[in-house]
Amino acid sequence: MNEEIKTFTISVYTENNIGLLNRISAIFQRRHINIESLTTSQSEIEGVNRFVIVVNITETQARKVVKQIEKQVEAIRAYYHTDDQTIYTESCMFKIKSALLFEEPQIQNIIKDSNSQIVTVNKEFFVLEKSGRRHEIESLRRDLNVFGIMQFVRSGRIAVTKDEMKITEMLLAFNNQ
Amino acid sequence: MNTETQNKTKEVTQKTMRITGCEAIIRCLIEEGVDILYGYPGGAIMPVYDELYKFRDQIHHVLTRHEQGATHAAQGYARISGRVGVAMATSGPGATNLITGIADAQIDSTPLVCITGQVSSHLLGSDAFQETDIVGISTPVTKWNHQVTTASEIPEVIAKAFYIAKSGRPGPVLIDITKDAQFEEFDFSYKKCTGIRSYNPVPKTSKESIEAAAVLINQAKKPMVVWGQGIILGKAEAELKAVIEKAGIPSAWTILGASALPTSHPLNIGMVGMHGNYAPNRLTNECDVLIAIGMRFDDRVTGNLATYAKQAKIIHFEIDPAEVDKNVKTDVAVLGDAKSSLAAILPLLNAKTHPEWLKEFKDLYDIEFEKVIKNDLHPTKEGLTMGEVLNEINTQTKGNAAIVSDVGQHQMIACRYADFNVTKSNITSGGLGTMGFALPAAIGAKMAAPDREVVAIIGDGGYQMTIQELGTIFQQKIPVKIVVLNNEFLGMVRQWQQLFFDKRYASTEMTNPDFVTIAKGYYIEAKRVKKREDLAEAVKEMIASKEAYFLEVCVEKEDNVFPMIPSGASVSDIRLS
Numbered sequence: 001m002n003e004e005i006k007t008f009t010i011s012v013y014t015e016n017n018i019g020l021l022n023r024i025s026a027i028f029q030r031r032h033i034n035i036e037s038l039t040t041s042q043s044e045i046e047g048v049n050r051f052v053i054v055v056n057i058t059e060t061q062a063r064k065v066v067k068q069i070e071k072q073v074e075a076i077r078a079y080y081h082t083d084d085q086t087i088y089t090e091s092c093m094f095k096i097k098s099a100l101l102f103e104e105p106q107i108q109n110i111i112k113d114s115n116s117q118i119v120t121v122n123k124e125f126f127v128l129e130k131s132g133r134r135h136e137i138e139s140l141r142r143d144l145n146v147f148g149i150m151q152f153v154r155s156g157r158i159a160v161t162k163d164e165m166k167i168t169e170m171l172l173a174f175n176n177q
Numbered sequence: 178m179n180t181e182t183q184n185k186t187k188e189v190t191q192k193t194m195r196i197t198g199c200e201a202i203i204r205c206l207i208e209e210g211v212d213i214l215y216g217y218p219g220g221a222i223m224p225v226y227d228e229l230y231k232f233r234d235q236i237h238h239v240l241t242r243h244e245q246g247a248t249h250a251a252q253g254y255a256r257i258s259g260r261v262g263v264a265m266a267t268s269g270p271g272a273t274n275l276i277t278g279i280a281d282a283q284i285d286s287t288p289l290v291c292i293t294g295q296v297s298s299h300l301l302g303s304d305a306f307q308e309t310d311i312v313g314i315s316t317p318v319t320k321w322n323h324q325v326t327t328a329s330e331i332p333e334v335i336a337k338a339f340y341i342a343k344s345g346r347p348g349p350v351l352i353d354i355t356k357d358a359q360f361e362e363f364d365f366s367y368k369k370c371t372g373i374r375s376y377n378p379v380p381k382t383s384k385e386s387i388e389a390a391a392v393l394i395n396q397a398k399k400p401m402v403v404w405g406q407g408i409i410l411g412k413a414e415a416e417l418k419a420v421i422e423k424a425g426i427p428s429a430w431t432i433l434g435a436s437a438l439p440t441s442h443p444l445n446i447g448m449v450g451m452h453g454n455y456a457p458n459r460l461t462n463e464c465d466v467l468i469a470i471g472m473r474f475d476d477r478v479t480g481n482l483a484t485y486a487k488q489a490k491i492i493h494f495e496i497d498p499a500e501v502d503k504n505v506k507t508d509v510a511v512l513g514d515a516k517s518s519l520a521a522i523l524p525l526l527n528a529k530t531h532p533e534w535l536k537e538f539k540d541l542y543d544i545e546f547e548k549v550i551k552n553d554l555h556p557t558k559e560g561l562t563m564g565e566v567l568n569e570i571n572t573q574t575k576g577n578a579a580i581v582s583d584v585g586q587h588q589m590i591a592c593r594y595a596d597f598n599v600t601k602s603n604i605t606s607g608g609l610g611t612m613g614f615a616l617p618a619a620i621g622a623k624m625a626a627p628d629r630e631v632v633a634i635i636g637d638g639g640y641q642m643t644i645q646e647l648g649t650i651f652q653q654k655i656p657v658k659i660v661v662l663n664n665e666f667l668g669m670v671r672q673w674q675q676l677f678f679d680k681r682y683a684s685t686e687m688t689n690p691d692f693v694t695i696a697k698g699y700y701i702e703a704k705r706v707k708k709r710e711d712l713a714e715a716v717k718e719m720i721a722s723k724e725a726y727f728l729e730v731c732v733e734k735e736d737n738v739f740p741m742i743p744s745g746a747s748v749s750d751i752r753l754s
Contacts, residue, residue, distance in 0.1 A: 014375065015375050017323075018324070019312055019313075019316065019322070019323070019324075022313060022316050023316050026316060026317045030317065063502070064499070064502075064503060067498055067499035067501075067503075068499050070498070070499070071497065071498075071499045073320065073321045073341055073373065073375065073376045074321075074375050074376070075375060076374070076375040171374055174372070174374040175374070177372065
């Protein structure tokens with residue numbers, strides 16, 4: 001009965017209403033499921049929000065949680081996907097002392113090799129931004145940590161799915177009822 | 178809230194008029210057909226109460242003695258009538274006192290609309306007097322909730338609230354309205370809500386699932402139905418009866434499914450679950466097809482899931498997709514409304530009887546009768562039993578009463594032994610197990626169905642949790658019959674202490690007040706019975722009374738409720754002693 005724990009990306013299309021974040025996160029809290037990351041934004045449909053929630057759970061749990069989310073009045077649809085069913089990325093920012101750019105020439109190579117971008121530079125610090133998979137960001141962080149990082153921040157995962165989710169069709173069907 | 182494009186609405190009142198938010202609230206309630214609501218006034222809801230005063234000839238507000246009583250009364254109203262119960266309270270403590278009733282309604286799928294006052298919007302988040310985040314607090318125990326901060330939102334939000342509360346799998350909704358929104362004037366018109374794009378209350382029933390279920394039922398040698406409250410909520414009593422009669426299926430009920438089929442029906446094999454009947458529990462693990470209808474495989478029903486009906490094919494008729502495969506893996510899930518699904522499957526079923534299989538239930542019933550029921554209903558020992566009180570109530574009411582029970586031993590006895598001829602007659606707190614439920618719920622039930630006999634059966638523990646509602650009964654002159662089965666213990670906890678904690682009776686013995694004097698203090702006719710020879714006459718007098726009546730029956734202190742499936746055991750390991 002020991003089902004494998006995997007990383008699932010849960011995608012939720014919802015109305016844009018106050019309190020829904022609370023309602024959805026409570027579903028995880030009640031089942032003692034730790035949310036690895038949660039991102040919410042406008043979706044491809046005007047007025048419809050999209051949550052991207054990453055959790056490490058069993059598929060049985062994922063299936064049940066998705067049904068509990070869909071049960072919420074203002075949730076339009078919810079889906080769960082494994083990593084190979086989605087295209088996903090995270091982004092991060094580093095704030096680093098500008099002096100290091102000149103003192104440690106190696107940093108310039110690290111920036112080039114990691115495909116990261118310098119967002120801004122001033123006398124005191126520069127800011128580096130990178131999008132990618134978690135392991136790429138982690139590796140960059142380790143490389144830069146040697147020289148000292150003033151600030152580091154990483155976003156939650158955002159993901160699109162390989163298969164269709166047909167939300168527009170669903171909403172059209174409702175309007176035509 | 179931007180719901181303009183999201184809701185399908187139907188014009189009911191087209192003309193607009195300029196009124197205040199609080200008047201709009203009352204007009205919305207009247208539009209929704211609300212005749213009675215239960216509540217308690219206070220600072221943040223006072224403007225609405227002022228309007229209630231003006232509309233008092235159209236809508237009857239019942240002042241309960243505690244906000245918890247208001248929600249339970251609204252639940253009793255909803256459970257007996259199938260309509261939406263309405264409760265109202267002020268902000269802060271008024272609102273938080275509603276929570277137990279709301280949680281109870283959520284887990285028992287009872288349609289409620291609760292309206293709370295809130296501090297003015299400019300004070301939100303400032304820790305103002307009687308400010309509490311009731312939307313945040315009620316989120317996990319409501320089907321939907323919403324805070325209104327401008328008057329113009331009121332009609333649309335209340336229309337949505339009623340639609341959500343009663344559609345699909347019903348549940349409680351809370352609407353929190355700031356005081357400034359109550360005072361604000363706006364152009365009022367009312368449209369009933371008929372649909373919300375993100376909400377699909379009744380999933381489509383697939384033809385394939387109906388056909389697959391019919392094949393399994395037609396092939397079954399030992400089919401068994403377990404129905405739940407879904408039959409009552411879905412008004413599917415006639416369809417259930419037709420299906421089980423045609424296919425000859427022995428049928429058991431969960432605690433909230435009780436009364437959907439008359440007790441006397443030959444295919445009614447009793448209650449499943451922890452203190453249910455011996456036969457349906459034992460034979461759950463022997464049937465070949467288990468047909469669950471409008472029930473959710475609660476742990477009190479299934480016992481240990483690892484040994485629950487493993488030999489059987491499982492068919493689950495269910496309106497809430499989240500319940501399918503939640504606890505028990507199904508072979509065929511029939512999503513949709515029980516009434517239409519059962520009507521659809523009926524013509525596909527072969528007419529059959531299963532006399533030998535039915536006899537297995539009868540044989541096990543005989544064992545249960547000999548070892549348990551006989552001693553409960555017709556005791557020969559000196560002390561009175563709870564069962565014989567129920568037996569007497571059955572006799573006097575001819576099984577036509579609505580029984581409102583609280584939580585504990587007396588509840589199990591009431592649900593096991595009450596005779597039910599009519600549906601919606603068993604009103605009890607099932608999922609949450611809320612002590613204190615029965616007295617206020619009986620108020621709501623009697624007010625919603627004044628022509629029915631409503632008998633509240635309560636233990637001495639639960640009675641004292643909401644005993645103040647005697648004041649409501651007295652003030653409103655509600656002719657409910659109140660029976661307290663007094664064993665001077667928190668009986669169910671004591672039973673567990675006896676069986677599983679070596680009789681260490683920690684904080685379960687109760688030193689009780691004189692309940693008869695208390696009832697009389699509220700000018701309610703009252704009597705106490707201590708001897709068997711006085712019981713029949715006292716029950717007769719109570720039932721004959723045209724007014725509220727309180728009857729205390731002093732029962733044996735340390736009786737236990739059997740059968741019993743010990744916590745974590747299999748349904749087939751049900752104990753008779």
